Amino acid sequence: MGKAYTPETAAADVAAAMRVLEGRWKLILLFHLFGGQVRRYSELEKSIPGISQKMLAQQLRALEADGLVRRTVYPEVPPKVEYQLTDWGQALCPVLDALLSWREGKPPAAVDGREP
Amino acid sequence: MGKAYTPETAAADVAAAMRVLEGRWKLILLFHLFGGQVRRYSELEKSIPGISQKMLAQQLRALEADGLVRRTVYPEVPPKVEYQLTDWGQALCPVLDALLSWREGKPPAAVDGREP
C-alpha cells in the first residue's frame, strides 16, 4: 500500500522525483540506456550531438548518485567505462511512457474560450 | 496506438511534459485542485504558505495557458475568480501517482558499492 499524502508532501515527492530527471541531458541519456543497453562514455558522447564532455560527465554522475545508472570502470589504459541502467532506473520507463501518453491526449487549444 | 519515438524525440516530449509542471509552486497548486476541487485565488493564497501573489498569479496563468487549469471570472466587485482543473489536468493525477510509486520503490543506497 502506498504512503498517505497531503497536497504538500505529494507535491514535494513528485518534485523530488522530477529533480532526478531535470537537467537538459538526463532524459536523453536515459532513453539511450532504456531496455538494458550498455554504453561507453565515448559512445554516448558520439550519439548525443551537442553535449559537452563536462555535461556528459556531470549528468552521468548525477544519475549514478541518484541510483538510476550503474557505472562500471575497467582498469585498463586507455580507460574504459560502461554505463547501464539499474533495475530501478529501468523501472522508470513505463512511468515516462505514461507521461508521454498523457501528453498525446492533450486536447487541441480551444479557439473560443470553451473546451472542445 | 502511440507515436513512434527515438531517444531524442521521446526525451524532448517528456521534457515538454515536465516543463508544464516545473516551477516551485505548480505541483502544489495541482495537488490542491486534483479531484475536481474548485478554489478561489484568495483561498489558494491562504492555503499555500510562502507563496507570493506574483508567483501565485504567474503559475496559475502558466497552468491555464498549458491547458491544465480552467479560470472562471465572475464580473463582480470585488472580483471573484475560480480555478479548477480541466479534464486533461485531472488526467495527470494517475501519472503523478505512478511517479510517486516509482519513487517509493527506490532501493536503499548500497553501502559497499553493490546493489542489494
Place this chain on the structure above:
DNA sequence: TATACGCCTTACCCATAGGTAACCCACTTA
C-alpha cells in the same frame, strides 16, 4: 475624502543551471 477588498502587475535583485574552452592523467606507439 479615504480606506478596504480581491486580484493581480511591475520593478528590481540574486542564485543557480548550463555553456565554452582549456587542461590533466596513465600508458602506448611512432
Place this chain on the structure above:
DNA sequence: TAAGTGGGTTACCTATGGGTAAGGCGTATA
C-alpha cells in the same frame, strides 16, 4: 621525445527562475 587515447576536471561567463516590495483598479462603505 612527442603525440594519441579515453575519460574526465577546472575556470569562467551568461541566462533564467524565483524572491521581495510596492503599486493599480473599480466599487462600496465610514
